[in-house]
Structure formats: structure tokens, C-alpha cells
Amino acid sequence: MTARCVMVLGTTSGAGKSWLATALCRHYARQGLKVAAFKAQNMSNNARVVAGGEIGSAQYFQALAARAEPDVRMNPLLLKPEADTRSQVVLLGEVSQPLSDMPWRGRSLHVWPAIAQALDALRAENDVVVIEGAGSPAEINLMDSDIVNLRVARHADARCLLVTDIDRGGAFAHLYGTWALLPEADRARIDGFVLNRFRGDAGLLAPGPEQLQQLTGVPTVAVLPMWWQHGLPEEDGVYDSAPTLGTGVSSLAPGGARSALGRPGGGTGPLTVAVLACPRISNLDEFQPLRNLPGVCLVWARSPADCAGADWIVLPGSKATASDLAWMREQGLDRAVAAHAEAGRPVLGICGGLQMLGEALIDTHGIDGNAPGLGLLPLVTTFEPAKTVRRTEATLGDCNGSHPSPWAALSGLTVAGYEIHHGQTCLHPAMQAAGHSATEVLPGLAWMHPRGHILGLYLHGLFEDTRVLQALFGTGASGLDPVFEGLADFIDTHFQPGVLDRLIHPPASP
Structure with missing residues (x-):
């Protein structure tokens, strides 16, 4: 034909x-x-x-x-x-x-x-x-x-x-x-x-x-x-600067109670998710399911004011992690994320966002650039010429922390997604020797703060997995076919x- x-x-x-x-x-x-x-x-x-x-x-x-x-x-x-x-x-x-x-x-x-x-x-x-x-x-x-x-x-x-x-x-x-x-x-x-x-x-x-x-x-x-x-994800950029309140099916768990990722302290009203809109943000389309969930208010954050009052902050993927980190510091967003984490509120880093949460970015090959991280997880990332590009399905370990963890519902859950990254991340040896630790909830792919409120992982597509949405929000998703x-x-x-x-x-x- x-x-x-x-x-x-x-x-x-x-x-x-x-x-x-x-x-x-x-x-x-x-x-x-x-x-x-x-x-x-x-x-x-x-x-x-x-x-x-x-x-x-x-x-x-x-x-x-x-x-x-x-x-x-x-x-x-x-x-x-x-x-x-x-x-x-x-x-x-x-x-x-x-x-x-x-x-x-x-x-x-x-x-x-x-x-x-x-x-x-x-x-x-x-x-x-x-x-x-x-x-x-x-x-x-x-x-x-x-x-x-x-x-x-x-x-x-x-x-x-x-x-x-x-x-x-x-x-x-x-x-x-x-x-x-x-x-x-x-x-x-x-x-x-x-x-x-x-x-x-x-x-x-x-x-x-x-x-x-x-x-x-x-x-x-x-x-x-x-x-x-x-309902179709935007391709090229963040077009809706105003907060977006989801319009899909109910985001309440069975019985009317909000699921594990509800507002800290049991507050009422929409769950506000602030995604940092860095200049080189990548794979932002993976957040479309959150935009479709009612009871979730998605905010593209470009300033500390955009993060004020957020229930949780997401550091998304980046095609230029060191450069986007510098931009965050110029805007004062590093301090906003640190204050949010210090208050015990949920922080999620995905791929480049995971790398930012660590102590240092080390680049000896001219891939991305060297930079100090935000220091919220005792991790170090080195950039390698070889690029990891693969689909991944894995089972998360224990996501409970020393305090009630917003990610606890993910414990033992098999999740599917994809990886696209030059960075390779591991626990910082010196910090580990000094007693600073993080729970490796997916070997080589995901780490969680001991308190349980900060999670970083390499897996893109977390919110496109209906099992994750069910665990975190008590509901599945209709998917893209409709x-x-x-x-x-x-x-x-x-x-x-x-x-x-x-x-x-x-x-x-x-």
C-alpha cells in the first residue's frame, strides 16, 4: 500500500x-x-x-x-x-x-x-x-x-x-x-x-x-x-500560567476521606500542587493526569509566591539541570523549596528534579555542568556520556518514614514509567559515613528522606500509572482514549x- x-x-x-x-x-x-x-x-x-x-x-x-x-x-x-x-x-x-x-x-x-x-x-x-x-x-x-x-x-x-x-x-x-x-x-x-x-x-x-x-x-x-x-497534554511549554483545577473524576478515596497525599494536617479544599516551571523543564506532559483530577489544583511555579500555600512541591525533569538550578536560585525558589521541606511538607523530584535534591552535580564530560544541589537528600549525581533511555517497571520498597509519610501508599506497589537521563545517582559516600542516610526505595532509581516527606526518583510517568493514582488519590483515571x-x-x-x-x-x- x-x-x-x-x-x-x-x-x-x-x-x-x-x-x-x-x-x-x-x-x-x-x-x-x-x-x-x-x-x-x-x-x-x-x-x-x-x-x-x-x-x-x-x-x-x-x-x-x-x-x-x-x-x-x-x-x-x-x-x-x-x-x-x-x-x-x-x-x-x-x-x-x-x-x-x-x-x-x-x-x-x-x-x-x-x-x-x-x-x-x-x-x-x-x-x-x-x-x-x-x-x-x-x-x-x-x-x-x-x-x-x-x-x-x-x-x-x-x-x-x-x-x-x-x-x-x-x-x-x-x-x-x-x-x-x-x-x-x-x-x-x-x-x-x-x-x-x-x-x-x-x-x-x-x-x-x-x-x-x-x-x-x-x-x-x-x-x-x-x-x-x-485533556491532551501541551507539547511545547507551560501555557496556562493561572492555576488549573482538575475536571476529571473524584479525587477522594472511598468513603469520602482524602487519600495519603491529602493536605497536610487534614485541611479541606483542593490539594495544591506547585510544579516548578524551570526554563529547560522537560516531560511536563506527564503532569496532565493531575490537571484532569478534580480536587487537585495544579500551579506552574516561577516565583516563591507561586509556592506559598502549596500542599506539595514538584521538581520536574530538566534538560539542563545545572542551569535550571542556577535559575531557581536567582528566583529564590531554592529557599522556598527548603522552607517547604523544613516544615515537613511533601517534596517530589523527578529525574532532573531528583538530581537537584541531592548534594552535588559532578560533570567531567561537559554533559550538563557542575553545581551544588539543594542538599535535601544525601545524594551525588555524576553525568555520563552514555544516555539511559528505557521503559521500566519496578516494585517500590517501604515508603514509610519516621513520621507519617505522604508516599506510604506506594509501598510495595509495582509502577511503570520511562527513563531518559545522562546522570547516575548514588548515596554521597562521605555523608553516608557521617550518618546521613536516605532510604533507597528503588535500587538505583529512587530515594526517600528518613522522615518520609521528600521523595526523588528517575522514573517519569508516575502519574500516568493508574495504580499510582489509585494508591495516592483513591481513584483511577480514564486514560487518554476518551x-x-x-x-x-x-x-x-x-x-x-x-x-x-x-x-x-x-x-x-x-
Whole structure:
């Protein structure tokens, strides 16, 4: 088979490409078609472990929406920013240091053959490939080295939708300007414009869509209303600066009592979770289940004031742990975390967050940087050139501390997740000899303060494990499949009839 290819392009980053591509994957999959997701190059520190290595989280979720097994070919090139001018390059799931060291503009010549081969293989195995572009296809300064937008569309002979975020303003100008800057042959690939995140009466848009079609020949095929609570994790960053109160099923344990991670002291009201939003935060999508749980208020914390009153603080993963630690100190967040821990309140560190909780970061290979840790756990982390990338299932040991532990309900629980880290962590030998200790609740992967209130672990995806949610909150989770169904229902409702089918069954030429 040779798959039909549908491509989602955007007028800007953040226009809604990933969201729409995910919805299209489920739309076509529930027609009984074999569907694959694809994005030639993704720049994101949100990644998932699949067979063969790691891919961007967006393509991981798109594969699940397509009812397909996530595959490194679905995102052959992943760029993981480590600084404003430097990224780690992951090709077909594995880190490539030569590509990471290569100037950006010279890289496309070397990676395009692998990208084209991956796309060709997916087309040969599927009925439909849903392709996501990156940024805008009209970035004329980058067209000569493009490997993710127009070059992919041409190679795949893709039919394209161009989506814009009308909530930002200037949507018609964005659509027209993008179309006008495309080469004439590529304009013909645009089958429809999509206005995303519209608020209000769609009738007020007239005569804009009609005038735009007169100028371009391209119809506006959908006006998608603003929809904040669709349940799909954000791909690129923390967009909701305001606290988010969960909207899913009840977060109370059976009998109405809050489970082990309730507010310290038995307080009432929502459980407030402050996740430190560091500049190089990674894998933030793993907190989406908390956003979906009612009775949980998720706060992205950028200042000590954001942590005030939090029931527990989470130090998330980081693609640049030493740099993010320096940022935390500049903001005074190190003192806020220390005060929270001193008061005996729960602190959780995940991957880079675990490394921050220790005494020191030691980097003799130039991987991440040397830095003193927060000193909340007697651990030391050394960075190694070899990167650990694997899915892991393990059974937690005794999570009870000398005081009532918020993590006690995890004792003896088998948990599943994934690891992506260069750091290797162990107990600090000198501190251990001096009597400072931590309980190793997962060998080589997780440590807990003797009092029981501070837990650090390398395992990502803790809150995506229904067993963990059941233990901590007394409830499971509905998972992402209802989210994918909701996305498909949404576009079925708001796209003009027949448009999505015509993308994969174009009318015969006269």
C-alpha cells in the first residue's frame, strides 16, 4: 500500500498543529484505516521512550490516537534544546553527537535521507499518514534548508490544511501572508484554512473567509471554538500560567476521606500542587493526569509566591539541570523549596528534579555542568556520556518514614514509567559515613528522606500509572482514549462535511 498523506501546517508555532494532527489520527483510525503519525523534525524537551529510543511526545500521543504502536520513524529527528543556541540531536531514537556538534544549516543535507526513508517506510505500511509541520512553512530565511515543511509535503505528495490561532489576532493576515510567501506549486497543496481557538459568534467572521477565498482560491473549511479542557497534554511549554483545577473524576478515596497525599494536617479544599516551571523543564506532559483530577489544583511555579500555600512541591525533569538550578536560585525558589521541606511538607523530584535534591552535580564530560544541589537528600549525581533511555517497571520498597509519610501508599506497589537521563545517582559516600542516610526505595532509581516527606526518583510517568493514582488519590483515571475520541468528535462537528474524506479521496481529474 502507499498511504495518502494529510499534512497540518501552521501560520506560527502554537497555532494548533499538534492538537489537530492528533484529532485527525483518531478521525481516520476509527474509519478502520491503518494510520501512522509523522513529524520529520520536532524541537521539544518533552520526549517518550519507544522501541529503538525516544521520540517527541506529540508524535507518541498521535500514534496512540491512531491506534498504532509508537515508532522512532514517526519522529526521525528530535532536537532537545539545552541552551538558547545549542540542542542535543536525536536521530531515529538515538543521540548523535556528530550531528549535535554540526552547524544547524549544514545538518539538513545529512539527515534528509533518513527522514525520507522513514516516511517512505510508513507510507508503504499504512493507508493514511498524518504529517505535522513545524513553525510556519513560510519562513523564507529557512526554505533552503527545510526538512520539515514544504520538502516533506512535496516528497509525500501531501494534501495540506493551514491552521492559525485566531485568538492571537491577525488571523486573516497570517493565513494570507503565509499563502502568499509559498512557491506557487506549493500553494496548490493547501486544501483549506482552519481558524482555531475562536471565541464568540462565528457569523461575525463574514465576509472575511469569503474575501480570503477570493484572494487565494482556498476555502476556510473549519472554525474551531476555543476549547481549553480537551485533556491532551501541551507539547511545547507551560501555557496556562493561572492555576488549573482538575475536571476529571473524584479525587477522594472511598468513603469520602482524602487519600495519603491529602493536605497536610487534614485541611479541606483542593490539594495544591506547585510544579516548578524551570526554563529547560522537560516531560511536563506527564503532569496532565493531575490537571484532569478534580480536587487537585495544579500551579506552574516561577516565583516563591507561586509556592506559598502549596500542599506539595514538584521538581520536574530538566534538560539542563545545572542551569535550571542556577535559575531557581536567582528566583529564590531554592529557599522556598527548603522552607517547604523544613516544615515537613511533601517534596517530589523527578529525574532532573531528583538530581537537584541531592548534594552535588559532578560533570567531567561537559554533559550538563557542575553545581551544588539543594542538599535535601544525601545524594551525588555524576553525568555520563552514555544516555539511559528505557521503559521500566519496578516494585517500590517501604515508603514509610519516621513520621507519617505522604508516599506510604506506594509501598510495595509495582509502577511503570520511562527513563531518559545522562546522570547516575548514588548515596554521597562521605555523608553516608557521617550518618546521613536516605532510604533507597528503588535500587538505583529512587530515594526517600528518613522522615518520609521528600521523595526523588528517575522514573517519569508516575502519574500516568493508574495504580499510582489509585494508591495516592483513591481513584483511577480514564486514560487518554476518551480524550482522543473527544478530539475526533470535535473536528467531525466543526469541519465542513466531506472535507476530511476528500483529503484522502481527492476527486478524479477531469
